[in-house]
Amino acid sequence: MKVASRVSLKAYNTFGINSTAQYFAEVSSVAELQELLGDEQWQRTPKLILGGGSNLLFTSHFNGLVIKIGIGGIEVVEENHQEVWIKVGAGENWHQLVIYCIERVWGGIENLSLIPGTVGAAPMQNIGAYGVEIKDVFESLEAVEISIWIVRRFSSDYCYFGYRVCVFKNIYKGQFIITSVVFRLNKQPLLNTSYGAIKEVLVERLGKDNLNSASIRDVSDAVIHIRQSKLPDPAEIGNAGSFFKNPVVPASKFEALKQEYRNVPGYPVSETEVKVPAGWLIEQAGWKGKRFGEVGVHDRQSLVLVNHGAATF
Ligand SMILES: Cc1cc2nc3c(=O)[nH]c(=O)nc-3n(C[C@H](O)[C@H](O)[C@H](O)COP(=O)(O)OP(=O)(O)OC[C@H]3O[C@@H](n4cnc5c(N)ncnc54)[C@H](O)[C@@H]3O)c2cc1C
Numbered sequence: 001m002k003v004a005s006r007v008s009l010k011a012y013n014t015f016g017i018n019s020t021a022q023y024f025a026e027v028s029s030v031a032e033l034q035e036l037l038g039d040e041q042w043q044r045t046p047k048l049i050l051g052g053g054s055n056l057l058f059t060s061h062f063n064g065l066v067i068k069i070g071i072g073g074i075e076v077v078e079e080n081h082q083e084v085w086i087k088v089g090a091g092e093n094w095h096q097l098v099i100y101c102i103e104r105v106w107g108g109i110e111n112l113s114l115i116p117g118t119v120g121a122a123p124m125q126n127i128g129a130y131g132v133e134i135k136d137v138f139e140s141l142e143a144v145e146i147s148i149w150i151v152r153r154f155s156s157d158y159c160y161f162g163y164r165v166c167v168f169k170n171i172y173k174g175q176f177i178i179t180s181v182v183f184r185l186n187k188q189p190l191l192n193t194s195y196g197a198i199k200e201v202l203v204e205r206l207g208k209d210n211l212n213s214a215s216i217r218d219v220s221d222a223v224i225h226i227r228q229s230k231l232p233d234p235a236e237i238g239n240a241g242s243f244f245k246n247p248v249v250p251a252s253k254f255e256a257l258k259q260e261y262r263n264v265p266g267y268p269v270s271e272t273e274v275k276v277p278a279g280w281l282i283e284q285a286g287w288k289g290k291r292f293g294e295v296g297v298h299d300r301q302s303l304v305l306v307n308h309g310a311a312t313f
Helices: 030-038 094-103 196-206 208-213 216-230 251-260 278-284
Strands: 004-008 020-027 047-050 062-069 074-079 083-089 138-145 151-155 176-186 238-242 248-250 273-275 295-297 304-307
Touching (some): 030 062, 196 208
Parallel strands (some): 047 062
Antiparallel strands (some): 074 083, 238 304, 295 304
């Protein structure tokens, strides 16, 4: 397999940071990946797994081997009159998969339209948007264990999905490379329009009385419309989407905050905890739209850090 030396990663991360990989290889099958991991030359070399580079910020050059996951393929592995299970290669583009499912009227991931990146990275942070997370449609995944290069299967119970987290980001960090994911989708989709903004767009486009006729494609189109109006396009300005997680604080802490800041928004996540929007906190701190040379906080979306053009790590 071809392993290149000194490769610029600028085109491989949506922040557009010009970091250099000491070594770089792209794998297009599980066998190729196993062959690479099994090669003695690379066994002690630090490794970085790369999908679409839309959730990464390089903070130095990478003195090791970057492995770009290019494993493709979408296949139906099981189906009945209600549901279909599809196995998808980790290198497939996430949004293209969403469109592929919408064309076949397989519901479940339409709310996750237009999230950049690959299928293999999606479980890593349990991607989520507009009331849906990948865990809602996730059946299982296959991953190669880096140290012994064998394939293991993880069902949902063993992935420990949480808010933008799963087992591969904590106790198994750096130990596995996801090669495929199986999703369970619905052939008679139930729409999730619990997010007010989606409903507003649907009413505007279809009329209030026609909401019942909305399809998963209508929901996807609404999500695309909302995202395009709110989030900066990495093709125009370097960014990695929302950079910050919303802090979850004890309800007592939230009450104390409220005494000081009467307008602080909060969303209960359990009886004892409240989620506080990080965007609101950043805005209150006066950082929305702030710029320091080539880096800054986006002027419409304070959760998003941006590269104004020539930012370095
Ligand atoms: C404009 C914009 C909007 C976004 N909106 C959202 C959103 O609404 N919701 C959301 O959840 N995220 C969002 N994101 C973040 C990002 O798109 C997701 O986290 C996406 O899943 C990252 O995929 P990727 O292939 O680009 O991963 P990368 O950035 O390449 O990698 C991310 C992490 O996963 C690891 N990794 C990648 N592939 C594999 C693999 N096959 N096996 C093991 N580890 C792997 C990498 O080492 C790295 O640690 C947004 C990003 C942008 C730029």
